Amino acid sequence: MVLITAALFGSGPALAQSILPLSFAGWTANSKEPFRPTAASAQASPDKAMAVAEEYGYSSGERATYFQGADKLEVAAFRMKDASGAYGEYSYLRTTEMPQTDLAKHSAMSRDRALVLDGNLVLEIRGNDLPKHKADLKSLVAAVTPRAEKGILPTLVNDLPTKDFVDRSDHYVLGPAALNQLFPVAMGTDLGFSEGAEAEIARYRLAGRDATLLLVDYPTPQTASKKLRELQQRFNVNDSQTGSRSPALYAKRVLTLLVFVAGAKSQTEANTLLSQVQSGTELTWNEPTFSLTEPSIGTMIVGTIIGTGIICLFALISGLAFGGVRLVVKRALPNKVFDRSDQLQILQLGLSSKPIKAEDFYGLGPQSQV
Numbered sequence: 001m002v003l004i005t006a007a008l009f010g011s012g013p014a015l016a017q018s019i020l021p022l023s024f025a026g027w028t029a030n031s032k033e034p035f036r037p038t039a040a041s042a043q044a045s046p047d048k049a050m051a052v053a054e055e056y057g058y059s060s061g062e063r064a065t066y067f068q069g070a071d072k073l074e075v076a077a078f079r080m081k082d083a084s085g086a087y088g089e090y091s092y093l094r095t096t097e098m099p100q101t102d103l104a105k106h107s108a109m110s111r112d113r114a115l116v117l118d119g120n121l122v123l124e125i126r127g128n129d130l131p132k133h134k135a136d137l138k139s140l141v142a143a144v145t146p147r148a149e150k151g152i153l154p155t156l157v158n159d160l161p162t163k164d165f166v167d168r169s170d171h172y173v174l175g176p177a178a179l180n181q182l183f184p185v186a187m188g189t190d191l192g193f194s195e196g197a198e199a200e201i202a203r204y205r206l207a208g209r210d211a212t213l214l215l216v217d218y219p220t221p222q223t224a225s226k227k228l229r230e231l232q233q234r235f236n237v238n239d240s241q242t243g244s245r246s247p248a249l250y251a252k253r254v255l256t257l258l259v260f261v262a263g264a265k266s267q268t269e270a271n272t273l274l275s276q277v278q279s280g281t282e283l284t285w286n287e288p289t290f291s292l293t294e295p296s297i298g299t300m301i302v303g304t305i306i307g308t309g310i311i312c313l314f315a316l317i318s319g320l321a322f323g324g325v326r327l328v329v330k331r332a333l334p335n336k337v338f339d340r341s342d343q344l345q346i347l348q349l350g351l352s353s354k355p356i357k358a359e360d361f362y363g364l365g366p367q368s369q370v
Helices: 002-009 012-016 046-055 083-093 130-147 176-182 221-234 267-274 297-332
Strands: 027-034 058-068 071-080 106-109 113-118 121-127 171-173 198-206 209-217 249-254 257-262
Touching: 046 058, 046 083, 046 176, 071 083, 071 130, 083 113, 083 121, 083 171, 083 176, 106 130, 113 130, 121 130, 171 176, 176 198, 198 267, 209 267, 221 249, 221 257, 249 267, 257 267
Parallel strands: none
Antiparallel strands: 027 058, 058 071, 071 121, 106 113, 113 121, 171 198, 198 209, 209 257, 249 257
């Protein structure tokens, strides 16, 4: 048993990189081997399929064949460098004949082929009548999920217009190999992928014909503006090359985005798509407003006089109140609250022989003298 397991899955380090399980939901793998993208999985020549996968950050892959009685499933797993590249590979492999399914948040399935995006992993499953095995395929996805590295997915797809959109025709693009396969005009390296550009391609139905929309996002609006001028010199963009036999491209810039339409018969027809693209972040900052009005000099002087008068009146009333309360208490309770003889100390100059008493100050004593 140990020898069989070692033969199927290799040594310890290789096993640590394993993606696919040995078995799931009653399905058992009888073989497992390294995998590289081929024409069978990408609907292209092996060289082009591998070139596209490398643009998306292809790292490694595995292929396994599972059996359950007479049923067979062929599963290929793509490990990409990050989730963004995996999303691109998933969108590249998906076709319009593969409706969305609930195997995962991003998954699609036809009768004989299914695709699943899980973090930085992409699963491609082939078999007969796959919908009847949906529950088993969910078990396979659950077994693979712990081996996936999660990450942020591209958001450029959110800028695509929705009107006349051909379902599941969108593709995320990170390089010229995928671009030249998916866009009618071979713009290749001219778009500037090496400068940080990323793109999204989708098909639309305009007046009964297919048209292809290309969104290219650049790091800054200045880069996008410069790139549009360069492309107008090399391609027939917005009739920049009168009399040219090159396919007509209609384009506009929206902040950091360049938007191209191929397949439209006129600028007016292309504008039905171009006008729908609105990108960028609008920042609105409504600060509170107020009006500052200064009073006249006369008003300020009068206010100062009145304020000073109020303060003086308050001081006078407070002083009278304090003094009055003190006198009343002294008369009602002599030597009980204020000026108690046992606590009062008076400094005498000795100018007369008569002792000074506290009650003499208030005329409270029986023989007060001045």
